[in-house]
Amino acid sequence: MKNSVAVRIADFLSHFPPFSLLDQDQLELIAGEVKVMYFEQGKMIFAKDEKVHDYFYIVQKGAVDLQKMGENEDPETIDKCDEGDVFGLRPLFAKENYQLNAIADEESVVYAIPLEIFKPYAISNPNVGNFLMESFASNARNPYSEEYRGKLIADEEDISLNKKEALFELQPIPIIKKMVTVAPNTCIQKAATLMSKKRVGSVIVVEDKKPVGIVTDVDIRELVATGRVPISGMISEVMNSPVICYSKGLTIAQAQLTMMKHNINHICITKDGTPNTKVKGIVSEHDIIVSQGNNPAVLMKAINRAGSTKKLKKIRNKINILLNGYLRSNIPLSHISNIVFELNDATIKRTIQRCIEKIDQPTPVKFAWMSLGSQGRKEQLLNTDQDNALVFEDVPEEKLEETRAYFLKLATKVTKRLNIIGYEFCPAEMMARNPKYCLSLSEWKEQFSDWVTTSGNDEILLCQIFFDFDISYGDVRLTNSLSDHIFDILKGNRNFLNRLAAQALRNPSPLGFFRQFLVEQDGEKKDLFDIKKRGIMPLTDAARLLILEHRVKNISNTSERFEKLAQLEPNNKEIYQACAYSSRALIKFRTKQGLKHKDNGRFINLEDLSKEDKIKLKRCFKTIKEIQELIKVRFEATYYL
Known part of the structure; x- marks a missing residue:
């Protein structure tokens, strides 16, 4: 019995x-x-x-x-x-x-x-x-801790983790560490001699050990051997700049997508994945072994060949299938995000290309299409609202409105087609088709100066969105100039950072006093939990604020920002690593919910969650409370009311 x-x-x-x-x-x-x-x-x-x-x-x-x-x-x-x-x-x-x-x-x-x-x-x-x-x-306070990950500490026994074998295209790509570097003023003949002697197909042009350009044997053949540039000239005259950089851990699929997107055959590896740090190695197309079977590179080729919006919509649906498969295979979210970002970005780029072709006249001046929000942060896995803006080259006053009219026409066509593909219109009309967000470079600089100087709540919110942008199409020099201007006007502006800190605290820890989840109190979403507002945004806002305080450029992804902060502030390494982990975990959770319910995954019915899911969420929310306490102390800020 x-x-x-x-x-x-x-x-x-x-x-x-x-x-x-x-x-x-x-x-x-x-x-x-x-x-x-x-x-x-x-x-x-x-x-x-x-x-x-x-x-x-x-x-x-x-x-x-x-x-x-x-x-x-x-x-x-x-x-x-x-x-x-x-x-x-x-x-x-x-x-x-x-x-x-x-x-x-x-x-x-x-x-x-x-x-x-x-x-x-x-x-x-x-x-x-x-x-x-x-x-x-x-x-132990840090869910990202490596000390306890992978085994139970015992005298004689370890846990053998039954990890699924990684998909081939998601394996790290081989990196060549013995690369050849030269200074910008190096003679082309000397650089070519070095390439021949070392039997390499490229040289990296560096200043203070940081990459500023790259020259391949193809460049020398097409520019020097044809007589367009004399062999006695400087290597800087034929280098490709800026350099496309990644950090170590770059996967085969990501390298393939990047090379196809930028029409290059070499990628530079640096310490933090940006041109701001020392060169660590190089990856060439020759080093990539194309995997058998299903590969995201196939989707990239299909996007680049797509001749209609209808075809792009079908490909976008296939990306969701690929995304679902990666999640089921427990592929690290950082790899998933990078691949889906490149496919999304290529979709946007192809849409813009097709719209330009359909307009009878060529673009009047150079421009850049900026993706904002989650796509700008490389965190948009599901089809969510499209947030974008456009910056165009300065023109004489008498040509300004005529030029703006062209780009508003272009932006209207692009946003309409992106909506058909599956990206909903932004409810707040924060899109390039809105004249407020289709400005010349000088107008954008003046706009940011006004926002930072005024520092009201609305201006702070607008600034936050535009701090997270990525160029999807056009001239990178325009966005670089805009980025430089933003950092210049923020220099020494502690008052603005303090206001930004108050905004970062507007959504406190999403657990109530008795550890219950804080749900929506009224409206059509009543009794549902808003994982974006109460979970993801507090970490996004905190990472943005702290990385701006350190004046770090070219890193917009939330988890990558926290990982960079862990390097910059070793004394706070544990909490920053915990935040990086929690950011990825919450985005992954939202993505799974969205795929399950065929929506954007933002609002969750807590009754549908298992006890295990609730425990995992609460673990992430503890991290939110800790990072907000750090912000309160550092910026002498209080929770935003």
Whole structure:
């Protein structure tokens, strides 16, 4: 006859991870050894520096506070565990004493799970092990921690993670580290001699070890051998500039897409993926082995050949299928984002090209199409609103409105076709077809100067959007000039940063006082959770503010910004890495929800979520609270009201 108490315990455990990942017979075996413990309010379960127990715990009823000691040795609650939450995992991972206090916040019943019984399942079941590792890393404050990722610390046993073999096109591409570099004033003949001697097909032109240009054997053949440039000239006369740069870890697929998009056959590898840091290596088309079967490069070729908006729409649907497959294969979000960004960007570029062809007259002056918002940050995985703007070259006053009329006509055609492809119109009309966002370079500079000087709430919001832009088509010199101007007027403007900080705090941590999710209170989205407003935007705003404070250009992606901040501020490395992890996790979660419900994934019905999903979200929200506390202290800001 079965033990009725053990059956009830097993039934309870079966509803919560990691126990829900076990078989019924395994659950019943564990339940038979569980110790049921009752704690009155204020009772200590374990204390900081206390020797670890032979159990870890799960709350059956009530609530448990996890506390750390503040600077004044006063306890500070950093998390609250309620029904189904596990805590006290340190004995599974480390033999040091407890680092936190665990105190019953109210009358509570807690199940103590024996390590001796449970540990074999954690080691043999990768899903159980992964969940416990992430939970422990989160309680250690940093869910991105490498120290505990990949194994349970034990004397003789490690967890063998059952990771799926990476798709070939998502494997890192081979990087040539022994590249040839020359100064801009190097004689072309000397550079060509070096290339021949070293048997390489290119040289990188550098200043202070930073790449400013690249010259290939094709350039020398077409420009020098034809007599267009004398062989005695300087290498800077034939170099391609600016250089397309990436950091190490570039995948085969991403390299293929980038080369096709920019019509190049070499990519420069630098320390942080921008031209602002030292050259680390080079990737050439020759180094790429094209994978067999389905490949995003096929989609890129189809986009570049597409002769109608209808075809581009069909290709965009295929991108969603590719995206879904990558998510199911647990491909790292950074790789997924890079690939989908390049495909989205190519779609925008092809749409603009076709619209220019359809207008009878050529473009009157050079221009640049700027993608804003999530596409500008390389975070747009789903079909969301299109946010864009256009900057064109300065023209004489008498030609200004005529020139603007041309680009408004072009922008109207482009935005209409992007809408057909699947990118909804921006409800706020923040699109290049709006005369407010179709300006000459001088007008844009004047506009930004006004926004920064005025620093009202509306101006701050507009500035935030335009700090996250990426050029999708046109002359990069225009956007570079605009970017330089923005950083010039921000230099020393602490008041503007303080106002930006207040805006970054306008959406506080999305958990209520009792750890419940804060949902919409009225309207058609009543009782739904807004993951964009309450989860993704606070991290996006924080990363933007802090990277602007350091005056770092050319990095717009939120997780990449936090990773750069971790390098710039080693003392805050842990929290910045946690923010980078949380940003990727929330975007991935929203994307999965959007694909599941065939929408933009922004509003979520919490009743549809599993306990495991809710735990993962709460883990990310703890990070939001911590980064906002850092901003409050650094900028002496308060939550925006």
